[in-house]
Amino acid sequence: MLFAFLSFLACTGSPQPFVVYSGRSEKLVGKLLSDAEQELGFEIEVQYGKTPEIVNRIMVEGDQGMADVVLAQDSGHLGALADQGLLQELDQDLREGVEQSFQDEKGLWIGTSGRLRVLVYDSTRISEKDLPKSLYELKDAKWKGRLGWAPSNGSFQSHVSALRSIWGEEKTKEWLEGVKANEPVSYPKNSPQVKAADEGKLEIGWVNHYYLHKVGIKDGKAKNYSFSNPKDAGNILMLAGAGIRQGAKNTEKAKQLIKWLTSEKAQRHFAEVNFEYPTKTGIKTHANVPALNLSQLAPVSQKSLSDLGPTRKMLKDLGLQ
């Protein structure tokens, strides 16, 4: 009787409902997926979670998994799924119009929007010209007591993975030790750093660009800064993206959704509502977000951002986790 009652509560629609596992929050993509439902004409069942848990879930579920499409907060985790053969190759027409550097090399996932790693600083305590020209300078002793970071944050770890690829293991370790010696304040996430900078409690933080526009900034003291050295290792674009699960039951609908996520309407949503960088060429960023200069970005493959295991080990060994 209990089973029957519980089954009555179950919200199964069609025998094979179209399911999206979203590592992106409802706040960011809920409205977008709701719009997609209306425009594409089929029901989309979204299950939200932290990106690592979503990925774990897909790995544990294997062939019995429910997901058709996976939305991940960062391409590192999509790379992890791709490496395990858990994503399908996307058709060429799904990848058209998106920058080549914003896709997986083998076409297994596609970037839907980007977040730039930046420094957030208190403009009343330091001017832009006095900020470091490169990320590497943050290990200099002159920054002691003036920094903040969030080592447990996923974006931080993805960035360190990129540094290992760009600088190598030894130089990255040396840099982390140097910054650690400057006694940065550890924050659990990015948004508290932005607030702290705006309230005069933090001089320089290391965050994703869009928090400045999303968090309720009152005094206007906090500003974003990208390193002025071209192709500096500090100028990393974190891609959020999507892929189709290998073994998905609704592949055609999945393709329609992927195509919709890179359509003009969806891309404008990412830009104007979420303050993110669109991945489709020709779409402008929000008026308050500077346009992305691709030539300033560090030359690093998105795949390298997924190499999180050795990064976590390095951070643990350094006592940063």
Next chain:
Amino acid sequence: MRIGGALSALMAVLPIVGLIIIFSTGPTLSPLEFNEEESGGWIDVFQEKNTFSLLIASLKLGLAVSFFSTVFGSYIAWISHRTVFVGQRVLSALCLLPLAMPSYVLALSLNGLLSDQDYLWDSFKSGFWPVCLCLSIVCAPYAQLTVGSALQRLSAAEEEAAILLGGNSWRVFKICIWPTIRPAIAFSMLISFLYAISDFGALVFLDYPALTWRLYDAANGQDMAGAAVLGVGLLVCVLPVLACAQWLRGGVKKSSGVANQRAITSRPATPLQRFLFLVLSALIIGVGLFIPGIVLWDWSFSAYMDGATFESPWGAVADTLKVALLGAAFTVLLSFPAAWSSARHKEGPLLMQFVYLSSALPGVLLAFGLMAVALDLTHTAANYRLLMSSGILLFLGYAMRFSAESFGPLSAGISQIDKRQEESSVMLGATPWRWMRQVVLPLLKPNLTASYIIAFLAIMKELPVTMLLGQTMGFKSLAWRIYDRQTEGDLHDAALHSLLLVGMALAIAIISQKWRRNV
């Protein structure tokens, strides 16, 4: 009931079985196996730098929280049930509410308050003491409810007889009262310990590295095997604590030998009792409710004045009520046979250990463990989906997670039932079901209520199990919405949902207080 108890206890180990499946399964899950080149095998996770010291940190925190929360909660319960003075009922009800406060919300608001206080030593701004305070406040209501249920069943006749025979207050307490409340105290210490060692949110926001950090880190790094090993390692370390709790629980006073016991009449509180009660309740209510309440109100109200938009919370409120109402009922139902066995049968105490073990598992591991068992049993995607969407896994997850917490009041109450009442019922021709319905359940009303409230409030704020096992049913609870919004820095929206969560808990606590007084 014996078989039911054994089944309940065995079901409690399902998540552990699932974790073993995750760890040991072959090629399809080979990505989750340890990279032998890098780590040298699964045993190496224990040899990694800091793992042992993190384990010690977890155990230290668990022991401290269990001590302080039990002292706080027991004293509040004592004063509530044994004395009377103006405002005592309201304050007692308010002291229960921190149970509904998510530990990470409390920790976040404490961190925001303490970090700005320049006059405080650094060790009081973050680290062990703030985390200990935070978790002790959240766990104190367990002791208050459990010890309170035990105190409600004390016999006035026994105490009066002891006094008449020349016993002083200490002897009356030692001989009449302590044997009755001892299992409740042992239970609440154990539950608080298990809660503290499996918590993660408070530890992150108040910066106290412990084993759950390493465990969540492994899970976030797609190293579920490593997380599973750490989880099982944590359980192994909990075993000695379970043994101590069992020893403390020992010497249970099975029944008073008095039928239709007369309840203790409350006396006016002495000035000292009143003072201590007020100080303690001010601490619990202040830290557990007032501070986060002010912070949450500030976030939401100032955002409202700035013209921010809020997500409609009513869908989440409805979902929270639904899962909590059903989940608590399922949890109590599943706990009852195990509680009966533990109080009535020789093998009962052993069965209890299984139930406690599942409570020690962090929610994310419990959910994945159940998922792995479900995958193994169903074999096809369609059956797996049916099982997930039926809610069985979700409510089973709640029962596994919170059975240990809710069955304590039940066990304490069952142990107080006079066996001669059962014998009399049998002699008068009552069937076991009739005896249960007309004698046992009415006697256990306060214990069932306490058990249900504990489970209800705990489920309301639960996150990992709801997120992983509940979304196929379409449930998106207030706790989930709080997490979702604070992830994106929408603290005003997270604050509004948090205020609603606490408001619902307040309503439940007030209604239940009124009902328990009338029982």
